[in-house]
Amino acid sequence: MSRPTTPVQPRRPGDPEPDLTIYGIAHLAMRHGAHELATLAQTLRDGAPLTPARAKALAEYVRLMTEEIHLHHHGEDTIGWPIIQASAGHAVDLEPLTADHDQLDPILDRLRGASALLVTRPDDPAARQTLATDSIVLRDLLDEHIEEEERDIFPIIRTYVSVADFKGWEEQIMKNYPKKNLWFLIPWSVSAVPPADVPAALALTPLAFRLANRLFSGRYRRFHQLIFG
Structure with missing residues (x-):
């Protein structure tokens, strides 16, 4: 595990706790997206039609x-986990979560490959089967991984990681995220929040996040409708 790029100042008793709102929304989005994809992939495996436009959007x-x-997960391994380790020391064991991340990468690769093949060969049975099988594996692994992370790691972050270090973690993650993909990332994330909870959740996010969601929500809604109906 690498060391933090800047010195870490662990949270002291009585200091404010980091706000994990956006972190939690990211987890909701990954789980919701994986469940949606698994459900759709089962229908494709069973013979549902796939138009060229829908296949391209799905890929x-x-x-x-x-x-x-x-x-x-790469951001956790390279930015977040070193901050937690430097702040909490022996109070946390992050190796099982890192192992989960390593297990995910080949699954993600196969899903990309299968969906890309369906653009040119929309009726390919092997590609449809791969998409169905691996989307279920992804769904189940993410559910287990995220539940474990929120149960075991979120309390560690709140107890040991300072607000400043956690903010730096979030800023580093966003700095590394491709800006051209923000039209997808932000409304995709918000769409996973239960509708009744959206106003309260958005109120806890930065203004730039709320503005981007408003700006891109229409484009994302049309994109999502084409794929999932």
């Missing part, structure tokens, strides 16, 4: 979603 959705999952 783009899978690319964007799997890229977000990879970047999220």
Whole structure:
């Protein structure tokens, strides 16, 4: 595990706790996206029609979603986990979560490959089967991984990581995220929040996040409708 790029100042008792709102929304989005994809992939495996436009949009959705999952976990491994380790020391064991991340990457690669093949060969049975099988594996692994992370790691972050260090973690993650994909990332994330909870959740996010969601929500809604109906 690498060291933080800047010195870490662990949270002291009585200091404010980091706000994990956006972190939690990212988790909701990954789980919701994986569940949606698994449900759709089962219908495709069973013979549902796939028009050229829908196949192209599906491949783009899978690319964007799997890229977000990879970047999220890579950011944890290279930015977040070193901060937690430096702040909490022996109070936490991050190796099982890192192992999960390593297990995810080949699944993401296969999903991208299968969905890309369906653009040129929309009726290919092997590609449809791969998409169905691996989307279920992804769904189940993410559910288990994220539940474990929120149960075991979120309390560690709140207890040991300072607000400043956590903010730096979030800023580094966003700095590394491709800006051309923000039209997808932000409304995709918000769409996973239960509708009744959206106003309260958005109120806890930065103004730039709320403005981007408003700006891109229409484009994302049309994109999503083409794929999932």
